[in-house]
Amino acid sequence: MPFELWLVEDNLDELRTAGMAIAEADFPINLRVAQDGETMALLRREGEFQDVPRPDLILLDLHLSAIDLLREIKENEDFKDIPIAVLGPCSEQAIDESFEHAADLYIAKPLDSQRLIMTVNWAQGL
Amino acid sequence: MKDYTSRVAANRTCPGVLMLNSSIKIIWADRRAWELLRTLNQHDKAKNPGGRLPKAIKEFGETALALLEQDPVKEPDSPLSRKIIKGPRGALVVCGFGLPDTKEPGQARLLLLVEQIGRREEAAAQLAKEIFCLTEREVQVVHHLLKGWSNKAIAFELTLKEQTVKEHLQRIMAKTKSTSRTGILARVLFL
Numbered sequence: 001m002p003f004e005l006w007l008v009e010d011n012l013d014e015l016r017t018a019g020m021a022i023a024e025a026d027f028p029i030n031l032r033v034a035q036d037g038e039t040m041a042l043l044r045r046e047g048e049f050q051d052v053p054r055p056d057l058i059l060l061d062l063h064l065s066a067i068d069l070l071r072e073i074k075e076n077e078d079f080k081d082i083p084i085a086v087l088g089p090c091s092e093q094a095i096d097e098s099f100e101h102a103a104d105l106y107i108a109k110p111l112d113s114q115r116l117i118m119t120v121n122w123a124q125g126l
Numbered sequence: 127m128k129d130y131t132s133r134v135a136a137n138r139t140c141p142g143v144l145m146l147n148s149s150i151k152i153i154w155a156d157r158r159a160w161e162l163l164r165t166l167n168q169h170d171k172a173k174n175p176g177g178r179l180p181k182a183i184k185e186f187g188e189t190a191l192a193l194l195e196q197d198p199v200k201e202p203d204s205p206l207s208r209k210i211i212k213g214p215r216g217a218l219v220v221c222g223f224g225l226p227d228t229k230e231p232g233q234a235r236l237l238l239l240v241e242q243i244g245r246r247e248e249a250a251a252q253l254a255k256e257i258f259c260l261t262e263r264e265v266q267v268v269h270h271l272l273k274g275w276s277n278k279a280i281a282f283e284l285t286l287k288e289q290t291v292k293e294h295l296q297r298i299m300a301k302t303k304s305t306s307r308t309g310i311l312a313r314v315l316f317l
Contacts, residue, residue, distance in 0.1 A: 090151050090152070095160065099161075104156065104157050105156050106155050106160070107153070115153070118154065119154075
């Protein structure tokens with residue numbers, strides 16, 4: 001069963017890094033990317049996303065309403081136990097804000113293969 | 127089953143993990159690490175206002191990074207350095223591993239494992255309380271039993287008679303379905 005990874009991100013560099021990391025990983029990972037407008041539909045598995053498998057890990061970009069999305073996910077009975085990693089700047093304030101809103105993990109940008117694979121391994125070990 | 131799993135997760139004893147870059151800034155952290163750093167920051171407040179990375183961790187990172195620069199090919203599986211840091215809720219042990227970056231010199235990273243000493247025993251006693259329906263007094267007895275104390279020492283600490291401690295142990299054995307002190311420890315620690 002491939003690892004189901006959802007990435008809410010619109011930055012092309014971060015998407016390219018994620019794609020390369022997944023290609024290099026030694027186990028199968030399904031990457032599903034959502035951009036700003038379609039995120040809520042994906043999280044609620046509505047419309048075209050209704051048959052999408054449940055994610056094993058969700059990565060949220062702090063600049064794409066991550067705090068609102070975190071709240072939405074943690075209040076959802078079906079999703080609240082899914083680990084959430086927030087991608088944001090290398091700033092103490094952003095780290096605190098993310099964890100105070102129930103993030104499980106924080107990754108400072110720019111993303112790289114080493115930390116993306118480490119994050120997937122961390123989620124598999126939970 | 128889900129409730130049991132949630133309780134185990136809430137009482138998890140795993141270390142917090144964080145990664146620092148060569149400027150000693152956090153570039154990856156899990157929630158457990160953040161919680162432990164926050165307790166140190168509260169403890170350190172007067173000396174380190176507004177500092178997210180506590181002073182002791184920052185100094186540890188600088189030392190570990192210097193060691194990594196001296197020996198960049200050191201086996202990544204063996205820790206560069208270990209340190210015990212006094213915290214407000216008991217001591218923390220920090221273990222630092224080097225992640226040398228061969229692509230860009232000067233971009234080495236540190237992986238830090240942060241763990242609260244004694245957390246396992248404390249968490250185990252609290253988890254046992256829920257699983258085996260122990261009373262508050264029985265939890266206190268288990269807590270001291272986990273430290274290897276004798277009945278006499280437990281009685282002195284809890285201002286009880288030694289016979290009362292024995293009676294508590296009999297009830298704990300019945301609840302945990304064990305027949306000895308060691309049996310209680312096995313049942314509690316392997317929850």
